[in-house]
Amino acid sequence: MAAVSALRSGKTSIIKAKFHSSTGFSSVLACGMIELSIPGEEAGNKMRDTLQITIKPVEEAQLDILEQAFDPDSLSKYHYKRFEVQKSGAGVYLIAWHNYTPVGHFLLYWSGPYDAQVTRYLDITSRAFLQAGATKSEFQRRGVATALIQEAERLAAEKRCTHIGLEVGSTDNPGAKRLYEKLGYVDWGRGEFEIQWEHIDKHGNKRIFSEMVTYMQKSL
Ligand SMILES: CC(C)(COP(=O)(O)OP(=O)(O)OC[C@H]1O[C@@H](n2cnc3c(N)ncnc32)[C@H](O)[C@@H]1OP(=O)(O)O)[C@@H](O)C(=O)NCCC(=O)NCCS
Numbered sequence: 001m002a003a004v005s006a007l008r009s010g011k012t013s014i015i016k017a018k019f020h021s022s023t024g025f026s027s028v029l030a031c032g033m034i035e036l037s038i039p040g041e042e043a044g045n046k047m048r049d050t051l052q053i054t055i056k057p058v059e060e061a062q063l064d065i066l067e068q069a070f071d072p073d074s075l076s077k078y079h080y081k082r083f084e085v086q087k088s089g090a091g092v093y094l095i096a097w098h099n100y101t102p103v104g105h106f107l108l109y110w111s112g113p114y115d116a117q118v119t120r121y122l123d124i125t126s127r128a129f130l131q132a133g134a135t136k137s138e139f140q141r142r143g144v145a146t147a148l149i150q151e152a153e154r155l156a157a158e159k160r161c162t163h164i165g166l167e168v169g170s171t172d173n174p175g176a177k178r179l180y181e182k183l184g185y186v187d188w189g190r191g192e193f194e195i196q197w198e199h200i201d202k203h204g205n206k207r208i209f210s211e212m213v214t215y216m217q218k219s220l
Contacts, residue, residue: 036147051098051142055151058083058093062102066095069102070134075200082107082132094151096135096144104135104144108152110159113167117193118215127217128156130166133176149183157220165217167195172211185216 034055058066058079066079082093082105091109095102112129113119130152135144156164166185168176170192196210 034151054097058095073202094148096148103139106130106148107132126162128161128164163217163219167213167215170212170214180216185218188215
C-alpha cells in the first residue's frame with residue numbers, strides 16, 4: 001500500500017507517494033496529475049523496461065485518440081460519454097499515459113452507483129464510485145490499474161467521500177476481482193445483481209449486453 005505525504009502551497013497540491021517495490025514511486029506534480037515510475041519486472045529471462053506513466057483527467061481534444069486506442073470497433077462513443085460526466089462535475093475521467101500513448105483509464109464518480117439493488121441498502125451520497133476501468137492488453141500486469149485506482153482514491157478522499165466502491169463480474173472476472181481485493185476492496189455481502197449496457201458496433205448495430213456483478217467497497 002502506498003505511503004502518502006502531501007505538501008500544500010497555494011492552489012497546488014504536491015503529493016509524493018512511495019509505493020512498495022512492486023509498484024514503484026510516484027509524485028503528483030500538480031493537482032490532478034500524477035507521474036509514476038513502475039520498476040522493471042522479470043518477464044522470463046528478460047527484464048521489462050521501467051514503465052513511466054502520467055495520470056491526469058481527460059481533455060476534450062484527446063477523445064478521438066482514446067476512441068481509436070481503446071474502442072476502434074465501436075460507435076458507442078464511450079469516451080465522449082465519460083467526458084460528459086467530467087464536464088457535468090459528477091466525476092473525473094482519469095487517463096494513464098505512457099509517453100504519448102493512453103494505456104489505461106477509470107471513470108470516478110463522486111457518488112454512486114445508482115443501481116436500485118445497491119441504493120436499496122446503501123446511502124451512496126458520500127460514496128465515490130469507480131467505473132469503466134481498463135488497461136490496454138500490452139500494458140497489463142504492470143501496475144497501471146493500481147496507480148489509476150490509488151489516484152482515484154486520493155481524489156475521492158479529497159472530496160470528502162467516506163467510501164469508494166465498484167461493480168465487478170461476480171464470477172467471470174477473477175483477475176479484476178483479485179486486483180480490487182489486493183487494494184483492500186471487500187465484497188459488500190448482499191449478493192450479485194445484473195447490470196446492462198448498450199453497445200454499438202462499427203456498423204451501427206445496437207446490442208444490449210448484461211453481466212452479473214457484485215459490489216465491492218472500501219473505506220477512505
Ligand atoms: C482488470 C484490469 C483493469 C487490470 O489492469 P492492470 O493494469 O493489468 O492491473 P495491475 O497491473 O495494476 O494489477 C495489479 C494486481 O492485480 C491482480 N491482477 C490484475 N489483473 C489480473 C489478471 N488478469 N489475473 C490475475 N490477477 C490479476 C494481480 O494481483 C496484479 O498484481 P501482479 O501482476 O503483481 O500479480 C485489466 O486486466 C483489464 O483492462 N481487463 C479488461 C477490462 C476489465 O475487466 N476491467 C475491469 C472491469 S470491473
